[in-house]
Amino acid sequence: MFSMPQIGIPVLIFYGLFAIYLIGYTLFGLFNLLHLVKFGVANKGLVLVVILFVCGSIALAAASIFALLTYDVSYVWSPDASASFIQKNVFPGL
Numbered sequence: 001m002f003s004m005p006q007i008g009i010p011v012l013i014f015y016g017l018f019a020i021y022l023i024g025y026t027l028f029g030l031f032n033l034l035h036l037v038k039f040g041v042a043n044k045g046l047v048l049v050v051i052l053f054v055c056g057s058i059a060l061a062a063a064s065i066f067a068l069l070t071y072d073v074s075y076v077w078s079p080d081a082s083a084s085f086i087q088k089n090v091f092p093g094l
Contacts, residue, residue, distance in 0.1 A: 008076035
């Protein structure tokens with residue numbers, strides 16, 4: 001079909017990108033809470049929604065971190081191996 005270059009991408013790079021995303025997502029929730037405290041609250045429901053959002057974000061971030069701690073970060077992902085797996089298993093007739 002086509003030839004992929006022989007490169008390897010460490011999985012640690014993907015973990016770093018995921019960590020940046022999680023930090024930004026959690027900071028966004030804390031920023032919402034800060035605005036509710038600084039500028040006032042229209043009703044009590046908004047505070048509850050933002051607190052649930054922040055607590056849920058922190059819980060999901062913690063669950064993700066604990067789930068990813070078991071994986072080997074020195075593993076190298078190869079696009080060539082993934083392309084051949086997809087070609088053989090997902091599109092066997094090509």
